[in-house]
Amino acid sequence: MKELREAIRMHGVGLGQDVVKVDMFLNHRIDTALLFRMGEEFAARFRSEEPTVVLTVEASGIAMAVAAAHHLSDIPVVFAKKGATVVQSPDVAQAKVYSFTHKRENVIRVDKKYLPKGSRVLIIDDFLADGQAVQGMMALCAQMDCEVVGVGIAVEKGFMPGGKNLRAMGVNLQSLAIVTGIEDGKILLEND
Amino acid sequence: MKELREAIRMHGVGLGQDVVKVDMFLNHRIDTALLFRMGEEFAARFRSEEPTVVLTVEASGIAMAVAAAHHLSDIPVVFAKKGATVVQSPDVAQAKVYSFTHKRENVIRVDKKYLPKGSRVLIIDDFLADGQAVQGMMALCAQMDCEVVGVGIAVEKGFMPGGKNLRAMGVNLQSLAIVTGIEDGKILLEND
Numbered sequence: 001m002k003e004l005r006e007a008i009r010m011h012g013v014g015l016g017q018d019v020v021k022v023d024m025f026l027n028h029r030i031d032t033a034l035l036f037r038m039g040e041e042f043a044a045r046f047r048s049e050e051p052t053v054v055l056t057v058e059a060s061g062i063a064m065a066v067a068a069a070h071h072l073s074d075i076p077v078v079f080a081k082k083g084a085t086v087v088q089s090p091d092v093a094q095a096k097v098y099s100f101t102h103k104r105e106n107v108i109r110v111d112k113k114y115l116p117k118g119s120r121v122l123i124i125d126d127f128l129a130d131g132q133a134v135q136g137m138m139a140l141c142a143q144m145d146c147e148v149v150g151v152g153i154a155v156e157k158g159f160m161p162g163g164k165n166l167r168a169m170g171v172n173l174q175s176l177a178i179v180t181g182i183e184d185g186k187i188l189l190e191n192d
Numbered sequence: 193m194k195e196l197r198e199a200i201r202m203h204g205v206g207l208g209q210d211v212v213k214v215d216m217f218l219n220h221r222i223d224t225a226l227l228f229r230m231g232e233e234f235a236a237r238f239r240s241e242e243p244t245v246v247l248t249v250e251a252s253g254i255a256m257a258v259a260a261a262h263h264l265s266d267i268p269v270v271f272a273k274k275g276a277t278v279v280q281s282p283d284v285a286q287a288k289v290y291s292f293t294h295k296r297e298n299v300i301r302v303d304k305k306y307l308p309k310g311s312r313v314l315i316i317d318d319f320l321a322d323g324q325a326v327q328g329m330m331a332l333c334a335q336m337d338c339e340v341v342g343v344g345i346a347v348e349k350g351f352m353p354g355g356k357n358l359r360a361m362g363v364n365l366q367s368l369a370i371v372t373g374i375e376d377g378k379i380l381l382e383n384d
């Protein structure tokens with residue numbers, strides 16, 4: 001998505017080999033106009049899959065999930081919560097997610113009542129690197145007998161294995177921008 | 193707001209004396225259509241104050257803040273982060289917030305660069321009970337020389353002191369629904 005690539009070029013900050021900071025327009029501070037154009041783009045790419053619900057994980061995926069859901073005829077949004085420990089409950093679906101950024105294992109969880117069996121789930125998140133969060137959300141969907149009809153990502157780190165692994169599994173993955181590397185603080189983007 | 197009151201009546205759950213659960217349509221699972229009508233209502237109530245940015249706190253305030261900002265000509269959204277400890281940095285505004293729900297003190301923080309001096313801030317949150325989160329966000333704004341032009345809340349617990357205290361301070365507080373009490377699991381609402 002050209003507009004997102006331009007925002008990354010103008011306002012994104014590359015740190016070291018692999019850190020992409022987009023906190024001035026995509027998370028923490030959100031450029032609302034851009035957010036809703038991204039939501040429109042996700043809707044255009046996934047509408048034919050007829051999703052019935054958007055799933056994301058707190059906190060920075062929520063804004064984008066809401067924007068996408070709004071452009072998909074206002075289908076509901078569900079967000080999984082992050083916690084440190086596994087909760088024993090038959091009413092809760094949960095999956096372990098290792099965060100390479102924070103070097104620790106989290107558990108993501110969602111009450112089963114939010115995602116009825118047979119839901120057609122569109123997973124939305126702001127970043128894709130190792131793909132742990134997306135794989136965790138896919139595991140939640142499997143536990144609830146829901147079908148993942150697509151995965152929409154704002155910024156994919158193309159030099160990390162997450163995207164490659166998901167595509168190899170046959171997942172319909174759409175990333176609005178793909179970072180191919182960082183050189184001297186400059187963020188390199190695919191299709192530029 | 194009649195539609196929100198109806199949703200609370202239909203899908204809200206009252207527990208004990210003071211717990212109002214709206215997780216099936218307002219947080220965790222979000223009724224996107226209702227969310228954007230609430231955003232529209234916030235916009236109508238605060239447009240004349242000419243806010244330049246919406247401030248909320250992660251995670252459950254984000255969806256509503258985004259919906260309100262969208263209806264206010266897509267002004268940016270900033271969300272404060274929650275943490276357990278104070279970070280020493282001149283670039284960060286922070287305030288202590290005691291959570292009566294979780295019986296612990298949190299710190300909320302925001303990078304000062306997200307809220308330029310002189311910003312006209314509309315604070316949005318899903319719940320108002322003791323008002324600690326809102327007071328914390330107001331403290332952040334004061335540290336950054338920003339003006340709070342209004343506070344928009346989805347569900348105010350009218351039997352808790354938060355709303356009364358803010359109104360006594362002269363804050364332009366607008367709550368879309370006010371819960372006056374819980375009786376035998378039934379949520380009682382103002383103007384019903």
